[in-house]
Amino acid sequence: MTLESGEPLHGEEAIIQEYLAPLAAGYAGALGLKDDCAILSPTPGHDVVLKTDPVAGGIHFLPDDDPANIGWKALAVNVSDLAAKGATPRAYLMALSFPEAPTRAWMARFASGLAEAQTAFGIQLAGGDTDRRPGPVTISITVLGEVPTGRMVRRATAKPGDILYVTGWLGDAALGLRLIKDPGLASRWGISTRAADAAVARFLRPQPRLAIREPLLAHARAAMDLSDGLVKDLGRMAAASGCGALVSLGGVPLSDVGAAAVAADDALWSAIAASGDDYEVLIAVPPEGTAAFESSATTACAAARPSFGITRIGEMTAAGGVALFKPDGRPYLPPRAGWDHF
Amino acid sequence: MTLESGEPLHGEEAIIQEYLAPLAAGYAGALGLKDDCAILSPTPGHDVVLKTDPVAGGIHFLPDDDPANIGWKALAVNVSDLAAKGATPRAYLMALSFPEAPTRAWMARFASGLAEAQTAFGIQLAGGDTDRRPGPVTISITVLGEVPTGRMVRRATAKPGDILYVTGWLGDAALGLRLIKDPGLASRWGISTRAADAAVARFLRPQPRLAIREPLLAHARAAMDLSDGLVKDLGRMAAASGCGALVSLGGVPLSDVGAAAVAADDALWSAIAASGDDYEVLIAVPPEGTAAFESSATTACAAARPSFGITRIGEMTAAGGVALFKPDGRPYLPPRAGWDHF
Numbered sequence: 001m002t003l004e005s006g007e008p009l010h011g012e013e014a015i016i017q018e019y020l021a022p023l024a025a026g027y028a029g030a031l032g033l034k035d036d037c038a039i040l041s042p043t044p045g046h047d048v049v050l051k052t053d054p055v056a057g058g059i060h061f062l063p064d065d066d067p068a069n070i071g072w073k074a075l076a077v078n079v080s081d082l083a084a085k086g087a088t089p090r091a092y093l094m095a096l097s098f099p100e101a102p103t104r105a106w107m108a109r110f111a112s113g114l115a116e117a118q119t120a121f122g123i124q125l126a127g128g129d130t131d132r133r134p135g136p137v138t139i140s141i142t143v144l145g146e147v148p149t150g151r152m153v154r155r156a157t158a159k160p161g162d163i164l165y166v167t168g169w170l171g172d173a174a175l176g177l178r179l180i181k182d183p184g185l186a187s188r189w190g191i192s193t194r195a196a197d198a199a200v201a202r203f204l205r206p207q208p209r210l211a212i213r214e215p216l217l218a219h220a221r222a223a224m225d226l227s228d229g230l231v232k233d234l235g236r237m238a239a240a241s242g243c244g245a246l247v248s249l250g251g252v253p254l255s256d257v258g259a260a261a262v263a264a265d266d267a268l269w270s271a272i273a274a275s276g277d278d279y280e281v282l283i284a285v286p287p288e289g290t291a292a293f294e295s296s297a298t299t300a301c302a303a304a305r306p307s308f309g310i311t312r313i314g315e316m317t318a319a320g321g322v323a324l325f326k327p328d329g330r331p332y333l334p335p336r337a338g339w340d341h342f
Numbered sequence: 343m344t345l346e347s348g349e350p351l352h353g354e355e356a357i358i359q360e361y362l363a364p365l366a367a368g369y370a371g372a373l374g375l376k377d378d379c380a381i382l383s384p385t386p387g388h389d390v391v392l393k394t395d396p397v398a399g400g401i402h403f404l405p406d407d408d409p410a411n412i413g414w415k416a417l418a419v420n421v422s423d424l425a426a427k428g429a430t431p432r433a434y435l436m437a438l439s440f441p442e443a444p445t446r447a448w449m450a451r452f453a454s455g456l457a458e459a460q461t462a463f464g465i466q467l468a469g470g471d472t473d474r475r476p477g478p479v480t481i482s483i484t485v486l487g488e489v490p491t492g493r494m495v496r497r498a499t500a501k502p503g504d505i506l507y508v509t510g511w512l513g514d515a516a517l518g519l520r521l522i523k524d525p526g527l528a529s530r531w532g533i534s535t536r537a538a539d540a541a542v543a544r545f546l547r548p549q550p551r552l553a554i555r556e557p558l559l560a561h562a563r564a565a566m567d568l569s570d571g572l573v574k575d576l577g578r579m580a581a582a583s584g585c586g587a588l589v590s591l592g593g594v595p596l597s598d599v600g601a602a603a604v605a606a607d608d609a610l611w612s613a614i615a616a617s618g619d620d621y622e623v624l625i626a627v628p629p630e631g632t633a634a635f636e637s638s639a640t641t642a643c644a645a646a647r648p649s650f651g652i653t654r655i656g657e658m659t660a661a662g663g664v665a666l667f668k669p670d671g672r673p674y675l676p677p678r679a680g681w682d683h684f
Contacts, residue, residue: 127392
């Protein structure tokens with residue numbers, strides 16, 4: 001479905017009141033999207049955790065993607081950051097920009113994907129803005145979450161010796177994108193259509209790992225979500241913490257698709273280690289806390305829908321730099337360090 | 343100065359750490375822009391007031407504007423909403439999008455304008471995002487302010503009989519834009535270069551009317567900022583409040599430029615009544631509160647730098663619709679109702 005097909009919508013007010021106001025109906029502080037500002041009434045004893053991460057057509061999603069998936073992903077990539085910080089989602093603002101008026105059909109599908117995501121993540125629309133300008137469709141979301149005062153799980157606080165974990169499975173999003181562009185890969189990798197579809201879904205509908213929040217708050221020393229790939233994001237955590245890190249790729253959790261892809265083509269380790277869009281959580285836990293963390297995280301993540309696991313992949317080191325080793329023990333050198341816009 | 347001139351910047355991290363981190367240096371919750379999320383620690387007994395209003399080259403500013411003015415305006419248009427709600431600015435998030443890497447010179451000027459605005463408005467950078475995509479340079483700011491719990495001044499709460507005021511002077515921004523596009527207008531309107539420059543500055547560097555906050559909280563029944571023009575924004579307040587409104591344009595405050603422009607060309611009442619970008623505040627005050635409001639607002643606004651006044655322009659009515667009358671008593675019918683992106 002493209003933006004051009006069907007009856008165009010006219011007027012910002014029509015877009016807001018017909019398609020966006022229903023997304024804010026359950027949030028009193030949105031004032032029905034009829035005021036200039038929205039209100040968040042903070043929970044006493046909590047900090048507000050803030051993140052903005054816009055997504056644009058042709059860069060973060062494909063222009064002819066189902067608009068329901070675009071809406072889901074635009075919200076999911078922001079809520080993923082809240083999950084990795086131990087924060088509970090509360091509300092979001094959304095600025096939409098279109099090169100031309102969207103059709104009713106496009107807006108209806110887009111809003112339906114957002115509504116599904118809102119329900120799944122426990123968050124509601126508080127306010128926003130809609131305008132028209134050249135360039136790709138852009139969805140600029142700012143999310144607000146809450147953590148008990150002073151408890152946000154940070155990136156820069158890991159220490160040498162901390163044990164590194166990741167949630168879920170790495171690489172599926174990058175492999176899913178390859179499968180969208182070249183469906184023939186599925187047979188070359190020897191995977192079923194169903195497995196291929198699951199990887200594609202990981203790219204189109206990332207799942208913020210909200211179930212990890214309580215174990216993080218209780219046991220983690222540092223955490224961040226993996227939006228730009230393990231090599232780059234772990235490099236950031238290590239640099240910010242003044243540490244290095246050591247990771248065995250043989251220990252990195254792979255889905256059936258990931259395992260089949262690297263078996264078929266060794267170069268696809270780059271999809272596992274150095275590609276973005278997985279939105280799993282990277283976690284550093286002090287050695288004395290690992291047993292308690294593993295126990296609580298395993299229980300919490302198994303109860304999530306969809307469920308997922310946690311996997312130990314390495315540790316933080318005193319020496320600087322990030323060193324990765326392939327399953328055969330040789331050093332892994334990524335072809336590029338991860339996504340950079342410039 | 344265009345984006346293309348000079349040495350381009352490479353890497354998101356360079357842009358963030360060289361030019362944006364200094365803007366966040368005074369705000370502990372920004373964590374040096376080295377975490378995935380920022381933190382706002384709410385003041386107990388206060389609500390958080392939220393607004394997002396992106397600006398884009400070619401629409402909200404001219405692509406070859408001084409980047410310092412672009413930075414100022416991008417923040418000012420958002421802070422203006424906080425002022426009109428009675429909220430005290432606290433922090434902002436900023437997502438920058440460039441079609442190509444900006445030069446160091448562009449980023450330095452842009453950051454200098456933001457730094458000036460931060461100081462003037464009492465707000466600091468808390469976090470953000472930088473990416474590259476086609477289309478115009480876009481600056482998507484989300485501001486956070488605070489008001490005592492339950493006290494945000496709303497748009498939809500005006501009542502028939504409330505007296506309407508505006509801050510400052512209407513029309514200067516629209517007339518300033520005309521003067522930028524056609525400098526010969528100054529002599530046709532019979533205004534000095536200095537007066538013309540002042541109107542241009544109103545377009546390039548709008549001044550959020552933060553000094554009006556305390557009088558608003560104490561005395562106003564409803565308020566909003568005038569970003570899309572008096573006709574459209576008053577229409578929104580009236581419709582949201584289930585009222586009408588009656589305004590005498592003869593009572594609307596004009597600068598020397600505004601007075602000269604409508605004297606020279608009667609059609610320029612559209613710049614006064616139906617054009618955007620003034621960022622003055624429209625205020626509805628119950629009749630019994632006008633004396634106290636006028637007294638406190640006059641004192642507060644005279645002490646502001648730059649100083650401004652408040653002017654009574656009309657009243658809310660029980661009958662629906664917004665009726666405007668020209669100084670000669672005839673009804674004023676705007677050529678268009680104000681800015682709409684679609």
